Amino acid sequence: MIRHTGLTQSLLLLLFVLCLMTLMLASLFIGTYDLTLASVFENEQASMVMLLSRVPRTLAVVIAGGVLGLIGGLSQVVLNNRFAEPTTIGTAQGVAIGLLGTHILWPESPLYVHTLVASGFGLLSLFGFFSIIRQLKLNDPMLLPLIGLIYSAILGAIATFIAFEFDLMQFLMVWLNGDFSTVISGRYELIWGAAAIAVLVYWLANQLNLLNLGEQTGRALGVPFRTLVFIAMIMIALSTSMVVATVGMISFLGLVVPNIVRYYLGDNLKQSLPWSALIGACLLLGCDMLGRYLSNPFELPASLVFGVLGGCFFIWVLYKGEPNV
């Protein structure tokens, strides 16, 4: 494991925080409506656009990117596998089934009810996945993501089937493809719940770190292993459903980002989680800005841009080989 010294690391962190700040500032001035710094202060309509559209959108992207990066990192520790993230272990698909179900059965109920039911389904799908892998002796770390992908595909197929039967395919697409184009004040606030959970995860990071010990060692040392796993699962399911219900899923962000971070920083959650959140937020914001810029005055979903660029970025990081510090 290669580790940076404390000083370079804090400098780097500062650099990335500055990078995120710059991106956020730039994001406030990219969009269809013509905005300049001066007009925001002089023109009433411009300031409204800034406050009701640009600021919420920027925050929503940063929160979604940060939360997904962080939750990916957490899932990887909980499952003790580098390839786990909500879309590869079926959580996002479970959430989608839940959202479809509430949409069909109780279409009139408010969004938070949909989200809570959906997170229940997300949790169920996580339990299902755990009970499957518990039955199996996994000697090869590659087996878990394979099972996860099969499991996700099955849940995804169920979701597709339901959506197809009720002609809700467009809805399913909307949930599984994250898009921030209609994020405005009053339509996205639920995602702050996911942000709160992310803070909670960071607060519990030292405890959650114990999951790295593995079940047997952990329990031998008196760690309430199952309780910790359970808490982590609830947090994963809740935050995934909040993100999916408000802006839609960004596949693989939670896979790519924590792996890049781990590559440099190792497995300590207290150390790696802020980085996962930071890089996730930077990447997603960059993608959303690019989507806004490229097809101006129309929109390109952030998930699409991320799918292309995030993949390339990941391959580039892998290709670069060993970090030389």
Place this chain on the structure above:
Amino acid sequence: MNVSVFISLVSLCFLFSNAAQALTVSTFRGEVSFPQTPQTVVAFPAGVIDTLDALGVLVQGVPENLFLDYVDTQKAQTVGTLFTADIEKIHKMSPDLVIIGERSALQYEALTDVAPVIDLSIPRGNTFQESLKRMHSLAKLFDKEDKAKEIENRLYELRDQAKQWINPDESVMVVMLMGRALNVLSSQTRIDWFQEELGMNLEASDVKSLNEVAPISYEYILSKNPDWLIVMDRDASVGRSAKDLSKEYMDTPLIHATKAWQKNQIIYLNGVGTLNSVGGVQGIKHTLEELIKTFSVRINGQS
């Protein structure tokens, strides 16, 4: 390419063999002839079912989840979905004619083995005129030409009425709500006839690359600031959503700042006629009636 050549050859053969009493119908894939008026008919496109209903032709087979509240399809059997027809069921029915088009057009190959199929997809450009053309083809085939003439006259009458209210100097933006996303419909989409036939000055019409949907943000609507805003909820139009959300989605300060909102010129249009029943004459009629009603109320209420 090959397919269309083949089909035109086949239809040519038909032409020669039944030249005496053949009923020739022009379809999306060339002309097709029938020896006599078909008795058992299966139709997939909502627009065709709509038009046949208007002409008084009974359809025996319709797709599942058809959402046309104004057409009674109780007696018809369901024969699969728009994308996967129930081939066995259709085979059992042995219909004289299966009509496909638009979204169901891809099933052409699969269905040709079980029954005579025609593709009545509507070409883009002016959906209003193309719908009338399609109605006349169907009327000819089912011997309902008098009824068709009557419907045509009524539609032209309504069109002229609607046209009176439309000021070509005022811009109109048509927004479609789909899931959580907002999309602008340009004159390259199924509402092309709003511009071609009714003379609306549609927003985003200069954009060539747009065909089906162009996702937009609220800012887009505000920055284009149209005089009129027509909003449709796609999911409610195809019967997949309990309530029409378009009003709720437009109720935000960003839209309140537009000319359309301030002049009370937002029209919440039922999208069944344009988004679901594409090219159906009853759908067009309802759309025209709704437009006439709202335009006249808004304009009269103002002056």
